[in-house]
Amino acid sequence: MKLLLIAESREGKLLGSSSELTCFAKQMNADSVMLLVGNDNDLPAYNGTLYLADPAQAGEFNPAVHKQLVLEVVAKEQPDMIVLSHSSYGWDLAPRLAVALNAAQISEVVEVKQDGLLVPVCNAKLRRQVKPDTEICVVTLQAGAFTPSEELTGTPVVVKLTADGEGNILFQGYEAAEETGVDLSKAEVVVSAGRGIGKPENLEMIAALAKALKGEFGASRPVVDAEWAEHSRQVGTTGQTVSPKLYVACGISGAIQHLAGMKKSEFIVAINTDKDAPIGEVADVLAVVDLKQLVPILTEKLSA
Amino acid sequence: MKILVCIKQVPDMESKFKANAAGDWFDSSDLAWRMNEYDEYSVEQAIQLKGQVGDADLTVLCIGGEQVKETMKKALAMGCDRGVHILDEQSYQRDPFAIASLIASFARDKDFDVIFTGLQSQDRGSAQVGVMVAELLGLPALTTLVEFAYDNGTINGKRELEGGTRGKVSCKTPALVTCQLGLNTPRYPTLPNIMKAKKKELISIPASDLGASDSRSQSLKLAPPEKKGSGLILEGEPAEIADQLIRILKEKTTVLA
Numbered sequence: 001m002k003l004l005l006i007a008e009s010r011e012g013k014l015l016g017s018s019s020e021l022t023c024f025a026k027q028m029n030a031d032s033v034m035l036l037v038g039n040d041n042d043l044p045a046y047n048g049t050l051y052l053a054d055p056a057q058a059g060e061f062n063p064a065v066h067k068q069l070v071l072e073v074v075a076k077e078q079p080d081m082i083v084l085s086h087s088s089y090g091w092d093l094a095p096r097l098a099v100a101l102n103a104a105q106i107s108e109v110v111e112v113k114q115d116g117l118l119v120p121v122c123n124a125k126l127r128r129q130v131k132p133d134t135e136i137c138v139v140t141l142q143a144g145a146f147t148p149s150e151e152l153t154g155t156p157v158v159v160k161l162t163a164d165g166e167g168n169i170l171f172q173g174y175e176a177a178e179e180t181g182v183d184l185s186k187a188e189v190v191v192s193a194g195r196g197i198g199k200p201e202n203l204e205m206i207a208a209l210a211k212a213l214k215g216e217f218g219a220s221r222p223v224v225d226a227e228w229a230e231h232s233r234q235v236g237t238t239g240q241t242v243s244p245k246l247y248v249a250c251g252i253s254g255a256i257q258h259l260a261g262m263k264k265s266e267f268i269v270a271i272n273t274d275k276d277a278p279i280g281e282v283a284d285v286l287a288v289v290d291l292k293q294l295v296p297i298l299t300e301k302l303s304a
Numbered sequence: 305m306k307i308l309v310c311i312k313q314v315p316d317m318e319s320k321f322k323a324n325a326a327g328d329w330f331d332s333s334d335l336a337w338r339m340n341e342y343d344e345y346s347v348e349q350a351i352q353l354k355g356q357v358g359d360a361d362l363t364v365l366c367i368g369g370e371q372v373k374e375t376m377k378k379a380l381a382m383g384c385d386r387g388v389h390i391l392d393e394q395s396y397q398r399d400p401f402a403i404a405s406l407i408a409s410f411a412r413d414k415d416f417d418v419i420f421t422g423l424q425s426q427d428r429g430s431a432q433v434g435v436m437v438a439e440l441l442g443l444p445a446l447t448t449l450v451e452f453a454y455d456n457g458t459i460n461g462k463r464e465l466e467g468g469t470r471g472k473v474s475c476k477t478p479a480l481v482t483c484q485l486g487l488n489t490p491r492y493p494t495l496p497n498i499m500k501a502k503k504k505e506l507i508s509i510p511a512s513d514l515g516a517s518d519s520r521s522q523s524l525k526l527a528p529p530e531k532k533g534s535g536l537i538l539e540g541e542p543a544e545i546a547d548q549l550i551r552i553l554k555e556k557t558t559v560l561a
Contacts, residue, residue, distance in 0.1 A: 010465070010469075061471055061473070063445075064444075086431075087466060088447075088448050088463060088464065088465045088466060088471075091423075091424075091431040091432075091435075091447070091448075092435065092445075092447045092448065092463075094432070095400075095431075095432045095433075095435035095436045095439065096435060096439050096445075098401065098432070098436070098520075099401075099436050099439035099440060100439070102520075103520065104399070104401070104520035104521040105400065105401070105430070105432055105520075105521075106521060107400075107429065107430040107431055107432060108429060108430075108431075115524065116524050120429065121321075121330065121427060121428065121429070121526065122315070122317060122319075122321050122330065122426070122427050123317045123426065123429075124529065125317075125320075125321045125528065125529075126321050126322075126323070126330060126526050126527065126528055126529075127526070127527055127528070127529050128523050128525070128526050129523070129524040129525040129526075129527075130521050130522070130523055130524065131521060131522055131524055132520065132521045133519070133520050133521055133522060134520050134521075137520075137521070168444035168475055168476075169444050169445075169446065169473055169474070169475045170473065170474045170475065171471065171472070171473055172472040172473065172474065173471075173472055174465075174469055174470065174471055174472070175462065175469065175470040175471075175472060176469060177467060177468030177469055177470075178468070188559060189559050213559060213560075214559070215559075221485065221486075222485075224486070225485050225486040227489075231468065234468075237466055237467075238464055238465075238466065238467070238468055239468060245557055245558060245559050246553065246557050246559045253317070253318070266557070267553075267556055267557045268535075269549065269553075270535075274318070275537065276320065276528075278529075280535060280537075281529065282535075283535045284535050284536065284556070285535055285536045285537075285538060285549065285552055286535050286536070286537050286538065287538045287539075287545050287549065288537060288538065288539045289538075289539070289540075289542055289545055290542075293542040294542045294545055294546060297542050297543055297546045298546040298549060298550070301546050301547070301550060302550065302560075
């Protein structure tokens, strides 16, 4: 078994997810080579062949050109599997590779099983074991599912690739996230509101509980998308990542993207009417109760 | 301008799910169904684009059994002009590539200028179908958009990246875009529009007429995640739970010190 791992860089810097690709290769007990469009002064800790293309030439985001680079390495190395992160870069590039290679694609792998790979279904409420029917397949890995237990070491053997072609998309650079009004990552306590708060007025009781606990309030993505809270309050993959001493999740079912932003909190309390909500998997305490009843009482008792 | 928006009917994610008898997908009985949330943003953006260019024809496409027509009617009531239902009672058995091949097969000779899809479906969540359709049709695909603007044959978009950063991208039409949550504010259909939608064209094409490609992967098993959490579960009266919680926080954390 041989894997081609596709690492990523952003704004000239290697992304840490490359170590997750290496960790996955190890779990698969497979040989691997790696490909990166990135700078030669910021290389992954990796013992193996690294095909390296210059972003000045290939573009840091240019899916059509990156696809050609991958296909070139596939022709040389004949891998059985191409592995990317399930990220904005990975889920964009992977289907392009799958179509070009007539390959099965398996998205957001969370675990390797004897016979196939496990992926989440329905907001991680179920897991599906999938097996590719093609000789070569493309997989993307869920962020954080394959984290090495210790820091990786190693120096790659670099083989430079030359990119050509223009692609059919023009990338015009990055726009930084809005200046955040609140830095949730510095708060010792974060109390977050999810869709389960029901209506925007109920955000007040979440903020009151946060205040009683001398912390800040946060929100899950649906609450921010509905414009009940500003984006700087969003916890999760596309918002802030927090690891406070206490995290209280109110009416948050626990989508993967949210869990990724808070599961390293020291102590997690979830308040949810659904005993089976995925948030229960990371919670130290799960209060199965209507938050609209519990939160005001809790705030009152804490303030007493 | 010809616009296509591809939608999917999915179960309400707040439902309780269990595997079906064959063990290859979830049991579809006793579920409430709705439009895939990502697709609501696609439909809204497609309607806004039609409003902007004026002279446009907007088709909504959906694959599935008879029941998906309900969801298509919502898209028509929101403002799509016509519906194309690809009738396929077993569509859940097709992998994303097979689904994409059906859509591409339908769209190939129709000369759509812009095709909208959601970034992903809420149930399968593969984030594959939109990009695959674009690749099969040889179109540029802008994915994960949280901003969309059209100007005289050019789409300017912003992709949502990790950490809230955005990537600015553009391409010429014809093109496909995949829509991320938060792209716009999807409208609610009004009662008069719901009534009008009943008269809109909604044709059904059997999937077999379109010649889908075979799936390239198979589901072996579906099961709830193994319970890793050994968290304490509190149930009962809110006031009692509150007391228990405060006691636990005093014991296990320093935040009440």
